[in-house]
């Protein structure tokens with residue numbers, strides 16, 4: 216593990232490496248996004264469960280297209296020590312999968328910007344309640360944010376919020392993907408941090 220004072224140097228190296236990795240995966244990512252775009256119009260007719268499963272499917276397709284050109288392999292769980300703001304539809308899939316009850320929380324997505332920031336402050340460095348023995352215990356239904364939070368360098372330690380709090384992570388710029396899902400769910404759809412939906 217590199218000491219915190221090296222985070223700047225490490226971040227710079229990772230940024231260069233991410234550019235190379237992006238180039239290496241570019242063809243596959245472009246093809247995947249094109250295929251996804253063809254299906255995009257259909258999500259407007261889906262219910263929230265269908266929209267979330269659509270997001271699961273294409274989120275995984277993006278991960279597969281990036282393949283080994285990222286740090287998110289080898290069961291790394293550094294990003295499970297961050298806020299994970301998720302929609303009620305995703306929490307519902309987790310509740311079905313685990314048999315756990317969901318709390319009656321959540322604010323409309325349109326009002327959630329301030330809360331996302333609050334969640335970051337509250338939960339950065341705190342483990343996700345579904346992280347068990349270093350692995351995601353709900354991998355099949357893990358939130359879309361977890362799927363597309365991809366560190367394009369091979370420096371997984373950059374995502375370690377405890378030991379590298381000042382590191383800058385070269386995440387894949389696929390926010391548009393997540394935004395499409397949220398827009399399809401609707402601005403009044405409730406959202407909350409995963410820990411709020413499933414308090415311990």
Ligand code: SF4
Nearest residue numbers: 295343345346351361
């Ligand atoms: S849901 Fe799984 S992948 Fe996402 S933060 Fe929690 S343990 Fe990690």
